[in-house]
Amino acid sequence: MSTRAAIGMKQPDGKIWSIYVHNNGFVAGVGVILAGWYDTRKRVNALLKLGALSSLGKKLKPNPKKPHSFAQPQPNVTVAYHRDRGETLRPARAYRDVEDYRINGKEDFCADYVYLYDSGKWFVYGVADEDWIEMKVTVNREEK
Numbered sequence: 507m508s509t510r511a512a513i514g515m516k517q518p519d520g521k522i523w524s525i526y527v528h529n530n531g532f533v534a535g536v537g538v539i540l541a542g543w544y545d546t547r548k549r550v551n552a553l554l555k556l557g558a559l560s561s562l563g564k565k566l567k568p569n570p571k572k573p574h575s576f577a578q579p580q581p582n583v584t585v586a587y588h589r590d591r592g593e594t595l596r597p598a599r600a601y602r603d604v605e606d607y608r609i610n611g612k613e614d615f616c617a618d619y620v621y622l623y624d625s626g627k628w629f630v631y632g633v634a635d636e637d638w639i640e641m642k643v644t645v646n647r648e649e650k
Contacts, residue, residue, distance in 0.1 A: 508528050508529045508530075508531070509529070509530060509531040509532045509535070509618050509619070510526065510527065510528055510531050510615060510616055510617045510618055511526075511527045511531025511532075511536050511615070511617050511618060511619040511620065511621060512524045512525070512526060512527075512607075512611040512612070512614070512615040512617045512619075512620045512621065513525050513526075513527055513536070513540065513553065513554070513559075513562075513621045513623075514601070514607055514611065514620070514621065514622050514623070515547070515550045515551070515554060515622070515623040515624070516604060516622065516623065516624040516625070520602075520603050520604075521600050521601060521602060521603065522600070522601040522602075522603065522604060522606070522607040522611075522622065523554055523598040523599070523600055523601075524554075524598055524599050524600075524601060524607060524611060524615075524620075525553070525554055525556070525557060525558055525559060525596075525597075525598050525599070526558045526559065526596065526615045526617070527558075527559040527560075527561065527562050528558075528559065528560050528561065529560060529561040529562075530561060530562070531617065531618055531619050532618070532619060533619065533630055533633065533641070535562075536562050536619070536621065537619070537621065537628070537630055537641055537643075538641075538643050539562050539563070539564055540562070540621055540623070540628050540641070541628040541641040541642065541643035542564075542643040542644075543564045544623070544628075545626075545628075547623075547626075549566065550623045552566055553566060553584070554598045555598075556584065556586040556588065556589060557586060557587065557588050557595045557596045557597050557598065558586070558587045558588070558596035559584060559585065559586050559587065560576060560585040560586070560587055560590070560591070561579070561584065561585045562584050563579075563581075563582045563583045563584040563585070564582045565580075565582050565583045565584065566583075566584055567583070567584075568580045568583045568590075574590065575590055575591075576590045576591035599614065604622065604624070604638075607620065607622065608620065608631050608638070611631075612631075612632060617632070618632055619631070619632040619633070620632055622638065627640055627641075628640070628641045629641065
């Protein structure tokens with residue numbers, strides 16, 4: 507059984523672009539990785555461009571000199587269905603605004619948790635299903 511999640515980012519026009527992630531969607535998994543390693547719009551945009559994910563890693567791209575696939579991923583590297591399994595790209599889905607994403611994101615992705623990057627901060631919905639909760643994670647910068 508997997509813990510599915512949606513990962514989204516608020517755009518300048520207020521829309522939310524979001525992708526699916528299949529594994530480890532709970533806050534101690536995907537949540538910590540997002541808040542600790544995907545802390546800029548540039549990194550989040552690069553993540554969204556991968557489309558649907560099997561799993562999220564601290565690293566976005568594999569080392570091109572080493573093998574990396576869905577069946578044998580490199581340690582700590584994100585696994586994307588399109589790039590690493592050869593499936594059809596499932597691109598980011600658009601939502602009208604934050605409220606639309608909150609209401610529909612969980613159902614659309616069959617997600618237990620819905621993550622949102624907005625104004626340099628990460629938020630999660632689904633912990634208590636009451637409101638967005640800001641996530642704050644401190645990581646050892648040398649690991650990046």
